[in-house]
Amino acid sequence: MTLYKSMAQLVALFSMFAFMSVAQADVKEYDIVVETKTVNYTGEDVEALTLGGGIPGPTIKATLGDTLRVTFHNKMDVETSIHWHGILLPHEQDGVPWLNTVPIAPRSSHTFEFPIIHAGTYWYHSHTGLQEQRGVYGSIVLEDPNENRDYDHDLVLVFSDWTNENPDDILRNLKRDGDYYALKKDSVQSWDKVIANGMPAIKSRLQGSWTRMGPMDLSDVGYDAFLANGEIEHILGHAMPGDRVRVRMINAAASSYFNVEFAGGPMEIIALDGMDIQPQPVKRFRMAIAETWDAIVTIPEEGGLFEFRATANDGTGYASAFVGMGEKVMAPDIPRPNLFVQDHSMHDMSSMAGMDHGSMDHGSMDHAAMGHDQSAAKSEKKPIMDHSKMDHAAMGPDQAAAKPDQMPEMDHSTMDHSQMVHAAMGHSMPPMTNMSVTDLPPTIDYLTDYAPLKAVRSTVYPADMPERLVELSLTGNMEKYIWSFNDKTLSEADKILIRKGEKVRFRFVNTTMMNHPLHLHGHFFRVLNGQGDLSPLKHTVNVPSMGVVEIEFAANEEADWFFHCHNLYHMKAGMTRVISYEETTKADESVMKKLFTDNHWYAYADVGIATHMSEGRLWTVNNRYLAEVEWEAKSKDRYEVEAKAERFFGRYVEGFVGVKHESHEEEMLIEGDILINGFEKKTRAFAGVNVVLPLLIEGELRVDHKGDVRIQFGSELQLSDKTSFEWMWNSDDEYELGLEYAFTKRFSLTAGHNNKYGTGAGFMVKF
Ligand SMILES: [Cu+2]
Numbered sequence: 001m002t003l004y005k006s007m008a009q010l011v012a013l014f015s016m017f018a019f020m021s022v023a024q025a026d027v028k029e030y031d032i033v034v035e036t037k038t039v040n041y042t043g044e045d046v047e048a049l050t051l052g053g054g055i056p057g058p059t060i061k062a063t064l065g066d067t068l069r070v071t072f073h074n075k076m077d078v079e080t081s082i083h084w085h086g087i088l089l090p091h092e093q094d095g096v097p098w099l100n101t102v103p104i105a106p107r108s109s110h111t112f113e114f115p116i117i118h119a120g121t122y123w124y125h126s127h128t129g130l131q132e133q134r135g136v137y138g139s140i141v142l143e144d145p146n147e148n149r150d151y152d153h154d155l156v157l158v159f160s161d162w163t164n165e166n167p168d169d170i171l172r173n174l175k176r177d178g179d180y181y182a183l184k185k186d187s188v189q190s191w192d193k194v195i196a197n198g199m200p201a202i203k204s205r206l207q208g209s210w211t212r213m214g215p216m217d218l219s220d221v222g223y224d225a226f227l228a229n230g231e232i233e234h235i236l237g238h239a240m241p242g243d244r245v246r247v248r249m250i251n252a253a254a255s256s257y258f259n260v261e262f263a264g265g266p267m268e269i270i271a272l273d274g275m276d277i278q279p280q281p282v283k284r285f286r287m288a289i290a291e292t293w294d295a296i297v298t299i300p301e302e303g304g305l306f307e308f309r310a311t312a313n314d315g316t317g318y319a320s321a322f323v324g325m326g327e328k329v330m331a332p333d334i335p336r337p338n339l340f341v342q343d344h345s346m347h348d349m350s351s352m353a354g355m356d357h358g359s360m361d362h363g364s365m366d367h368a369a370m371g372h373d374q375s376a377a378k379s380e381k382k383p384i385m386d387h388s389k390m391d392h393a394a395m396g397p398d399q400a401a402a403k404p405d406q407m408p409e410m411d412h413s414t415m416d417h418s419q420m421v422h423a424a425m426g427h428s429m430p431p432m433t434n435m436s437v438t439d440l441p442p443t444i445d446y447l448t449d450y451a452p453l454k455a456v457r458s459t460v461y462p463a464d465m466p467e468r469l470v471e472l473s474l475t476g477n478m479e480k481y482i483w484s485f486n487d488k489t490l491s492e493a494d495k496i497l498i499r500k501g502e503k504v505r506f507r508f509v510n511t512t513m514m515n516h517p518l519h520l521h522g523h524f525f526r527v528l529n530g531q532g533d534l535s536p537l538k539h540t541v542n543v544p545s546m547g548v549v550e551i552e553f554a555a556n557e558e559a560d561w562f563f564h565c566h567n568l569y570h571m572k573a574g575m576t577r578v579i580s581y582e583e584t585t586k587a588d589e590s591v592m593k594k595l596f597t598d599n600h601w602y603a604y605a606d607v608g609i610a611t612h613m614s615e616g617r618l619w620t621v622n623n624r625y626l627a628e629v630e631w632e633a634k635s636k637d638r639y640e641v642e643a644k645a646e647r648f649f650g651r652y653v654e655g656f657v658g659v660k661h662e663s664h665e666e667e668m669l670i671e672g673d674i675l676i677n678g679f680e681k682k683t684r685a686f687a688g689v690n691v692v693l694p695l696l697i698e699g700e701l702r703v704d705h706k707g708d709v710r711i712q713f714g715s716e717l718q719l720s721d722k723t724s725f726e727w728m729w730n731s732d733d734e735y736e737l738g739l740e741y742a743f744t745k746r747f748s749l750t751a752g753h754n755n756k757y758g759t760g761a762g763f764m765v766k767f
Contacts, residue, residue, distance in 0.1 A: 027069055028062040034104075034126075034136065035075040041225045041232065044164045049076065049126075049134040055230040056158045056252060057138025060124065062116045064144045071111040072104055079103040080131060082112065083521070083562075085290060086122040086274050086539040087140070089114040091559040094521055096127045098594040099560050099578065099587055103128065119144035120274020121248035121292040123158070129597075130167035132568055133254040141248060142274070149270065151244040151296050155237050157321050159260075159287070159310040161253040162225040170221055171481075171569055173745070175602045175621065176766075178214075178478035180745065183721060184222030185316050187339060189215040190718040194340055201340035209696045212652060214478050216339045216545065217514050219314040220569055221255050226312055228321035236321040241303040245323055246270075248294050249308075251287045254568035257313035257515060257542075258287045259446075263331040264306035264324070266443045267295035269453070275524065275537040278454040281440050284334070285447040286313065288517040288542035290566035297323075304329040313337070313515075449544070450527050454534040459526050461554050465503040468555075470496055474510040474518075474543055474565075474575070477651045481573055482598070482623050483512075483565060487650050489574025489623045491596035496563070497582045498555045505552040510543045516570065517542050520579070521561040525553035540566060560587040574598030574623055598623045610750055610762025624648055634757045637663050637679045652692040659685045660704075664756065684708070700730075740764065 032052045039048040039055065051057025062068045074080050081103050083095035093114045097103035104110040119142045126136035139156045163170065173180040182188040194201045208215060228234040239245050247267075251258055260267075266281040271294035279296075287293055287310070299306065305328045311318040315336030322328060444452060472485045482489060498504050506525075510516060519540040526535040528550040543549045564576035578587055578595065603620040612634065619628035626646040633639035644658030666680040688702030693713075700712040714728035714736075726738040738752035751761040 025065055025067065026063070027067045028060075030058070030060055030068075030070040031073065032057060032070065032138075033073045033075055034080050039135075041162050041227070042164060044224075046164050049080075049131055049136050051136060051138050055135035055137075055227070056160065057124070057136070059139045059141055059156050061141045061143070064116055064119050064142065066116045067113060068116055069111060069113045071109055073109045074104045074106060077106050079105050079128060080126050080136065081128045082110075082124050082136075083127040084112070084114075084122065084124050084140070085519070086120070086292065087114075087142075088117055088522065088524070091522060091557060091561065094561065095124075096521065096562045096595075098591055099562060100521075116142050118142065118274070119147065120271060120276075121156070121250065121294050122274050123250045123252055123292065125252065127562075130171065130254070130568055130572065132252075133161075133163065133167040133170075137252040139248070139250050139252075149246070149296070151246040153237055153239055153243060153245045153323075154248070155245060155323065156229075156248045156250070157236060157308060158227075158229050158250045158252050159258055159319055160227045160230075160251075161221070161223045161256040161312070162227050163221060164224045167254070167568075171572060172602050174220055174481040174569060175573075176604050178217075178220065178481045181220065181222035183742070183745070185219065185314055186721075187218070187314060187316075188718060188721045189339055190720045190723075192720045197338070197340040204340065206695075210694045212692055212694060212696060214513055214696070217478065218337060218339070219256060219312065219316070220481075220514075220567070223256065223312065223316060226253075226256065226258075226310065226317050226319035228308070228310065228319040232319060234319075234321045235305075236308065236323045238325050239299045239323055240325070241299050241301045243299045244296055245299065246294060246296050247308065247323070248292065249287065249310075250292045251289055251310075253289055255289065255570075257289060257517075258310035258319075259313060259334050260285055260287055260293070260308065260310050261331045261334065262295075262297050262306060262308050263329045264297055264300045264304070267297050268440065269447075270294050270296055272450075272453060272536055273524075273538040273540060276456045277536050278456055278534075279440055280447075280453055281443040282447045283443060283445050285444075286542075288515065288540060288566075290517055290519050290540045291538075291542075299324045307331045309334075449542070450529040450536060450538075451531075453529065453536050454531045455536045458533040459535055459537050460533050461503050461526075461552070465501060465554065466499075468498060468502045468504045469507065470498075470504060471507045471509070472577075474508055474512055474516050475651065476512040476514070476570075476575075477648070478513070480621070480648070481569075482648075483516075483567075483570040483573045483575035485575060485577060489598040490576040490578075491574070491599045491623065493577060495560075495578045495580040495585070495587060495592070497580055497585075499582050500555055500558070500584075502555045503552055504555050505550060508541075508543045508549045508551075510545060510547050510549075513545050514567075515542055515544050516575065517566040518563070519566045520551075520553065520563045522557050523553045523555075523561065525551040527551055555581065557581065558584045560585050560591075572597045605767040606764060607767075608750055608762060608764035610752065610760045612752075612760025613754065613757040614762075626654075632754075632757065638665060638757070639663055646690075654690040655688070656690065656702075657685070657687045659683065 034049065034051055036047050037050045038045050048055060060070060072082055081095050081097040081101065091100055093112050094100035122140040122142065124138055124140055125132045139158050141156060194205045205215065225232050249260065261284040266283050269277065269280045269282055271277060273292055285293065303324065304326050305322045305324045307330050308321040309318050309331035311334045474485065475487045476483045508518065517540050524537040524539055527538050527541055528535055541549055541551055558581055561579045563579045564571045578592065580587055599622050601620050601622045605618045607616040608614065613632055615632045617628060617630045619626060624647060629643050631639065631641040640660060640662035642658055642660035644656050646654045646656040648654050661683045663679055663681045665677055684704035684706060686702045686704040688700060691699045693699045697713055697715045702710050710731050712728065712730035716724055716726045718724050722742045724740050728736040734756055736752065736754045738750060741749045746766050748764045750764050753759040
């Protein structure tokens, strides 16, 4: 009887389940054209790339259990691709050209089809070249029919950055000089400003250059506009006073972090990268590139049209979106960050070290001396310190062992994707409804990390999974604009091999002065932020400048997945890896070669003409090698020209070989004893090393084929926005002093003294 009853219940349950599956297993179809189109955001016509005729493309919507079928029609002359950012799907649907999906050839179409097995806010974008910067991105809303949150409106807000310049030219400029856009951004960190910022700034700069670190950098590219749903100012939607509005914010910028603030009061953050978190009210938060943040805001009773403002982290501009009705109410201006005082010590943001908050080096920061961005540092500190009351001993990730099988949605490893629809149905997030304001934790003024954020339930993996630790230093050479992991770009590195069934932990140590938003395709990972079981799930994690972050994920997929910095230019410059499942990888050498974008060659020229001499340099450079021809000349008898090939070894060392031909006036002995001045011509082959020394002085040691040794030192100092000073001395008793005033990035006035060629003034043109 009991058995019969249970059986009947089981059958009833099964029927209901089957019915629900049928009822909800819709196929959602979209047809989207990718084409070029002239846009004008800032008074200049620019050929952009659009999806469905717009920037951003249309919002793709589907419901948990649906099958999504999207056909892209490429009407362009170049190939394209679409990646489904943050969505769990079969590897061959992930869209990374060659690695996962065939590229969408010019004037052809491609259909993606995959089941929707989780809900949330995501986005899609091109993974080809720098097309994302040109407009190939759009939003995705995946709804959970069982979600039971309390809001009146559900809106999507895509933030992005816009430049009138061709993105390929931008990368070429950055490869010439990582600071290329500093002037456009008004962020030249020249000595006049360092001095104006007083002793702490001077000390900080000297400390930084002593350890051979360049100054702090918040962004690389100087943008012409920032966009909210494709407009500089956008009306997001109408809402009545008292309405609760869910806003799904997506940072689709190619290389901009945003500080987001709402004019109508605190935002209640409810989801991160599509995954629900315990609601956390914040006044302002920093949004890394490629993240999605869902927030609920309440339109204040007094009414108005309230601004969502996304201010670029470097302070160069913002995008606005308004919600409500009536008079506009603006969000406050966020002061520009002060880049002149910084802490060069490492910040350990990971839970492991985070447990021991005492070890954090915030104390060494001179808060009093800091500018506005330091308020960030202070509030960063606050939420972390709040955890000091927690039982640290109980919070190590190892206690994950205590609660196995608590992450069913991560545990689809054993299913094939066709069964995932069913699997996912049982896995909807628990409703987070009817939380009254009093249930919320205290409002955070400015949230710049993940420390206080908690998942809605345990995200812990089963205890019996074998573990693998992958240590990745985030490395970069700002001067040469080479970005890498462990000092190796994608083309120089091996795939990262993992095995199905493992728990893979990544430990990131950022050795650079920039933030890097790291994105893993096809998986959610736990950010080990000090919240133990409730570590939030994400697909993109910011690793702050000089910071340490750890993540872990369950290796429950197949084949190959891209993993990279989501700063588009960093990705292209080499901060990228392929994560491969050992048993099922399809990325052989020929596939890998097609992914290499970091070994591209760029060519440049500088030509200077002055009253006392002319000089020039032609060079071509890739991620590892440089070839150049350099000359200095006063007359047909007084000149030198050298050709050189260099190889880079890490950030500070280069080796080179070359040949130098010169003609100079020398005292000569003729017929044994008569001393006259003549012109000596000589040609020597040479080899040597360049080393970046403390205080960022460039040292060079070279030996020529006759055994003559030369040591040389030199450096360049940025005196003001446009003026720089250069000096050089070598053991052949040559020295040179030069001043350069840059009218534009292409044209400078110069003045200099060289003990071989004399003193003079002129100009320099850069190509
Ligand atoms: Cu990066």
